[in-house]
Amino acid sequence: MLRLASILYTLIATALAGSGVIAVLSAGLVSTVAIVSAAAAGCVAALPVSWLVAKKLYQNAA
Secondary structure: OHHHHHHHHHHHHHHHHHHHHHHHHHOOOOOHHHHHHHHHHHHHHHHHHHHHHHHHHHHHHO
């Protein structure tokens, strides 16, 4: 399941980090710190999300 979660992480982290950056930019925060922080928060939030998605996929496969 770790292999599937790591593959899913690459996709989910990109989506969440991109969404975070877009949210920060649309809020008018254009500093480098705000943009990098939003991207980092998206990458950190993607860890449990990818694990839960992988777990659900394994449960539905059985």
